[in-house]
Amino acid sequence: MDEDYDEDEYGALDEGYGSAELPDFQPMEGPGLFDEPEPVAPEQTGPGLYAPEQTGPGLFADDEPTEPEPVTAPSARSAAAAPARAPEAPLALYRRYRPDTFAEVIGQDHVTVPLQRALTNNRVNHAYLFSGPRGCGKTTSARILARCLNCEQGPTPKPCGVCQSCLDLARGGPGSIDVIEIDAASHGGVDDARDLRERAYFAPVASRYKIYIIDEAHMVTPQGFNALLKLVEEPPPHTKFIFATTEPEKVIGTIRSRTHHYPFRLVPPKVLGDYLEHLCEVEGVVVEHSAIPLVVRAGAGSVRDSLSVLDQLLGGAGEDGVSHGQAAALLGYTPDALLDEIMDAFAAGDAAGVFRSVDKVIEVGQDPRRFAEDLLRRLRDLVILAAVPEAATNGILDIAADQAQRLQTQVAGMGAGELTRAAEVIATGLTEMRGTTAPRLHLELMCSRVLLPGADTDERGLHARMDRLERRVGMMGDGQPAPASQWPDIAAAPTQAKPAGKAEHSSPPPPTAAAPRREPAAPESRQQPPAPEAPREAVQEQRAPGQAPRQRPAGAPPVGRGQEMPEPAVAPSAQHGTRPSAPSGQLTAAELRRVWPNVLDEVKRRRRFTHMLLSQHAQVVDVADGALTLGFSGPGPRENFGQGGSVDILADSLIEVIGVELRINPVVSGDTPDEPAPRAQRPSGTPAATVERPEPRPEPAPPVPPPTEPEVSADDEVLDATHNAEELLSNTFAAELISVREAEER
Numbered sequence: 001m002d003e004d005y006d007e008d009e010y011g012a013l014d015e016g017y018g019s020a021e022l023p024d025f026q027p028m029e030g031p032g033l034f035d036e037p038e039p040v041a042p043e044q045t046g047p048g049l050y051a052p053e054q055t056g057p058g059l060f061a062d063d064e065p066t067e068p069e070p071v072t073a074p075s076a077r078s079a080a081a082a083p084a085r086a087p088e089a090p091l092a093l094y095r096r097y098r099p100d101t102f103a104e105v106i107g108q109d110h111v112t113v114p115l116q117r118a119l120t121n122n123r124v125n126h127a128y129l130f131s132g133p134r135g136c137g138k139t140t141s142a143r144i145l146a147r148c149l150n151c152e153q154g155p156t157p158k159p160c161g162v163c164q165s166c167l168d169l170a171r172g173g174p175g176s177i178d179v180i181e182i183d184a185a186s187h188g189g190v191d192d193a194r195d196l197r198e199r200a201y202f203a204p205v206a207s208r209y210k211i212y213i214i215d216e217a218h219m220v221t222p223q224g225f226n227a228l229l230k231l232v233e234e235p236p237p238h239t240k241f242i243f244a245t246t247e248p249e250k251v252i253g254t255i256r257s258r259t260h261h262y263p264f265r266l267v268p269p270k271v272l273g274d275y276l277e278h279l280c281e282v283e284g285v286v287v288e289h290s291a292i293p294l295v296v297r298a299g300a301g302s303v304r305d306s307l308s309v310l311d312q313l314l315g316g317a318g319e320d321g322v323s324h325g326q327a328a329a330l331l332g333y334t335p336d337a338l339l340d341e342i343m344d345a346f347a348a349g350d351a352a353g354v355f356r357s358v359d360k361v362i363e364v365g366q367d368p369r370r371f372a373e374d375l376l377r378r379l380r381d382l383v384i385l386a387a388v389p390e391a392a393t394n395g396i397l398d399i400a401a402d403q404a405q406r407l408q409t410q411v412a413g414m415g416a417g418e419l420t421r422a423a424e425v426i427a428t429g430l431t432e433m434r435g436t437t438a439p440r441l442h443l444e445l446m447c448s449r450v451l452l453p454g455a456d457t458d459e460r461g462l463h464a465r466m467d468r469l470e471r472r473v474g475m476m477g478d479g480q481p482a483p484a485s486q487w488p489d490i491a492a493a494p495t496q497a498k499p500a501g502k503a504e505h506s507s508p509p510p511p512t513a514a515a516p517r518r519e520p521a522a523p524e525s526r527q528q529p530p531a532p533e534a535p536r537e538a539v540q541e542q543r544a545p546g547q548a549p550r551q552r553p554a555g556a557p558p559v560g561r562g563q564e565m566p567e568p569a570v571a572p573s574a575q576h577g578t579r580p581s582a583p584s585g586q587l588t589a590a591e592l593r594r595v596w597p598n599v600l601d602e603v604k605r606r607r608r609f610t611h612m613l614l615s616q617h618a619q620v621v622d623v624a625d626g627a628l629t630l631g632f633s634g635p636g637p638r639e640n641f642g643q644g645g646s647v648d649i650l651a652d653s654l655i656e657v658i659g660v661e662l663r664i665n666p667v668v669s670g671d672t673p674d675e676p677a678p679r680a681q682r683p684s685g686t687p688a689a690t691v692e693r694p695e696p697r698p699e700p701a702p703p704v705p706p707p708t709e710p711e712v713s714a715d716d717e718v719l720d721a722t723h724n725a726e727e728l729l730s731n732t733f734a735a736e737l738i739s740v741r742e743a744e745e746r
Contacts, residue, residue, distance in 0.1 A: 091172075093314075094135075094307040097279060098171050101158060102144055105137050106275050106303065107267030112141070115262070116157035119148050124155060125260045127232050127241040129217075131248035132264025135304030138244040139181075141264075142213045143169060145242065146179045150207040165207050178207035181215060188220040193227035200231055200239050209240050217243035218250035225252045232258050266301025269293070269398060275303075276310055285314050286321030293398050294327045334366060334374040340406055343378065346422065346450060347413030354447050358440070368439035372430050372446065379423040382407060386416040422450045587660055589623045595658060596620060602653040610646040613637050621667065628654070628662040631669035638666045 090096070099105045102112040111130075118124055128145070130138040147170075149155050152163040159166045168176040182196070196212065204210040214220070220228075232241055232255060243259065245251060267275075273292050280287045287310075295313065299306025313322045313330065328335060338357060345353030361371045381399070384391050385407050391397045392404035399407070411419070429446035436442055592599075604611035614630075617637035621629040632638040641647070647664045655661055726737055 092308070093279065093311040094304045095172075097307070099137070099140055099144065100147070100161070100171050102141070102148075103158075105141060105144070107271050108137055108141070108264055111262045111264060115141070115145060119155050119157045122155060124149065124240075126235050126239070127259040128243070129248060129251065129256060129259040129261045130242065130244045130264060131261065132246065133266055133302060134246055135299075135302030135306075136264045136266060137303065138264055139213065139215055142242040142244055143179070146176075146209075146211040146213065146240075149209050149211065149240065150176065150178065154208070176207060178204040178209070179211045179213065181213045183216060184214050184219040185216045188216075188224050190221065190223040190227050193220070193224040197227060197231050201236055204238055208238075210238055211240045211242065213242045213244065215244045217245040218247040220251075222252060225255050229254055267303055269296045269301070270395065272296050272299065272301065272303065272306055273398065276306060279307075279310065280314075283314060285317055287313070287317075288322060288324050288327075290324040290400050290403075291322055291327035294324070294331055294333060297333075298331050332367065332370055334361070334371050336403065339374060339378045340410070342375065342447075343382075343410045344413070347410060349451065351448075351451050354451060355444065358444055358447060361443075362440055368443040369430070369433055372426060372433065372443055376423060376426045376430065379419060379426060382411050382414070383416065383419050383423060386411045386419060425449045587623055587658070587662075589620055592623055592628070592658075593620050598657050599650075599653050602657050603649060606649050606653060607646070609644070610641070610649045613641050613646060614650065617641075618666075619669065621669075623662065626661075626663060627665050629665045629667060631667055633669055635668055638668055641666050 102116055105112050128142075130142060132138055144159075147159045147166055148157060150165040150169070151159040152165065153160045161167075161170065165176060167173055169179060182192075200210065200212070202210070231239075235241065241259070243251065243255070248256065248261065248263075273296050276292055276295055277287075277289075291313070295306055295309050298309045309331070313327055316326075316330070325335075338360060342354055342357035345351075345357060361368060381397055384396060385404075388394075388396060389408075392399055392401075392407070397404070414422075426446055429442060429449075433439055433442045600611060600615050603614060613632075617633040618630045618641070621631040623629070630641075632641065647666075650664055651662065
């Protein structure tokens with residue numbers, strides 16, 4: 001092949017290619033070689049799609065067109081010449097109303113005022129640390145500070161707003177190349193810190209300072225902070241650093257010590273509420289006044305979060321604006337009516353009403369945790385209102401006037417101690433509800449603990465029980481007299497002495513009157529054994545056949561021959577006839593009588609026998625020096641009460657109902673002796689029937705020898721056949737007929 005190659009033949013060609021000028025290639029019009037041919041549209045004879053005038057009938061014309069002509073799609077050029085543009089979506093409220101100056105920042109005067117003074121005095125530090133909760137203005141204040149530093153009129157606390165730097169850093173501006181924002185959450189490593197350190201030494205492009213705003217600074221690793229340490233300590237004159245973080249304690253101490261630390265705080269509810277109302281007026285949307293506190297509560301003091309919630313409500317507002325019910329339903333808060341219902345049930349001790357309210361919470365799909373939080377917040381308002389009655393008007397509580405009136409009614413139904421205890425129970429239950437698998441069960445258990453203040457034996461339970469007592473008996477000075485007791489007051493019982501040696505013929509007193517009593521003899525100690533008794537002779541009574549036996553009325557003197565009976569203990573107030581007034585702040589007998597039915601109910605729940613003794617045979621005599629004196633209708637009930645633990649049951653019931661521990665001192669109401677009164681003796685040959693005593697005597701009485709002749713004691717009352725002994729015993733001692741037996745002939 002080398003022999004066939006002619007160098008002279010191809011040499012001219014090579015020289016021609018090397019020296020020849022290439023022709024200018026012009027772009028070819030029309031479709032290319034590999035382009036698909038465009039479909040040829042048929043010629044249009046009628047008006048185009050975008051024709052300004054229409055000759056035929058319209059869309060809603062009465063006359064139908066004869067034949068609709070085919071309409072072809074517009075070409076690509078015509079479509080590009082007139083595109084259909086959608087309306088621009090408005091910016092979010094927190095971006096639309098982001099402050100441009102320190103004067104527009106709300107609720108952070110403790111930060112903005114010192115920064116403005118530093119700018120005025122030209123004492124700006126090279127590094128700042130802004131800390132605080134989210135959405136309170138840290139990054140916004142950093143941008144405002146950068147705007148103030150790079151303003152052509154600056155450094156100044158009030159940017160001019162017309163220079164290029166101010167326009168770039170303004171709300172909605174493109175940003176400045178000399179103000180660099182770094183998100184440390186994604187750029188917090190040591191390599192990012194080294195890159196920042198290398199770039200920081202370059203001079204700014206068009207501004208006075210090169211400013212680095214490092215957001216979420218707590219996410220920078222310790223190695224990254226160490227790489228920045230020397231730069232932050234001795235930066236170039238044209239470099240400023242602003243660190244923004246929600247957790248300043250995670251920033252290493254060597255960095256914090258080289259910065260000026262300004263802590264931002266949550267915005268107060270009053271300031272934030274006024275700001276939101278102003279924005280609603282600017283936006284032209286009507287928002288109910290009671291819905292603004294819900295927005296503030298949802299934002300929890302964060303301006304950005306509050307604006308996001310308000311933006312959501314304004315987006316779904318109707319023609320009438322945003323109502324309180326719409327805001328509560330959208331934000332998931334418990335309706336006020338349900339909270340009022342359960343608080344009224346707590347005040348009344350209505351367990352059924354409380355658990356019905358809990359069932360409603362579950363039925364409507366409410367979160368039990370959110371309901372517990374709302375209930376705790378309501379209890380907090382009630383506690384404050386109980387301590388400061390004018391809290392609804394002086395700004396401590398941001399509530400409406402009608403709601404303040406309802407809260408005042410609920411405070412009157414529950415005392416401060418009971419409200420405080422309920423709030424502590426709910427707060428403790430909320431902590432226990434975190435992570436639980438049965439939130440409804442925990443909510444019901446919390447409500448049951450609120451309903452039972454007696455379950456707490458500490459000081460909180462005592463205060464709660466005292467509050468209930470004050471509401472029941474009116475200890476707060478309501479001025480109403482105590483209801484009359486069913487037992488006569490021992491102190492008011494008249495003392496009468498019967499003449500010796502003469503029998504009185506009188507009718508028994510009515511059941512409601514006090515029984516007559518004689519003057520007390522020399523008292524003897526009950527701890528001493530009784531002296532041996534002489535044989536007593538019974539006095540029989542003349543009665544008709546088949547009639548029940550008669551017995552002397554209560555309070556009559558005993559029968560005996562030269563026998564001296566021990567005098568039962570009587571309360572000191574009964575001896576003097578009047579009860580001394582109790583010291584201020586102590587429980588009195590009149591106050592205890594008002595709640596005595598409640599005490600009896602608690603006793604009945606514990607033991608029915610003790611309840612029968614107290615309800616039928618006992619009354620409150622006096623309360624003094626931490627002791628309760630109970631008067632019993634006879635020695636038998638008094639002795640039965642002292643046995644079998646009835647004293648402890650009554651003491652525990654008093655603690656449960658009124659929250660006060662008292663010593664119990666049982667006495668006998670009147671001069672009824674320990675031994676039973678002798679029965680009347682009937683003439684021989686007449687059948688008799690006696691009523692057995694239900695309670696056994698500790699020692700049997702000695703047998704009574706049959707007397708030769710009936711003998712009547714001088715101080716016994718003679719009963720005629722017109723008296724009914726059973727009725728007399730029933731009315732006086734609440735006795736009950738058990739059995740009847742024939743007496744033996746004597």
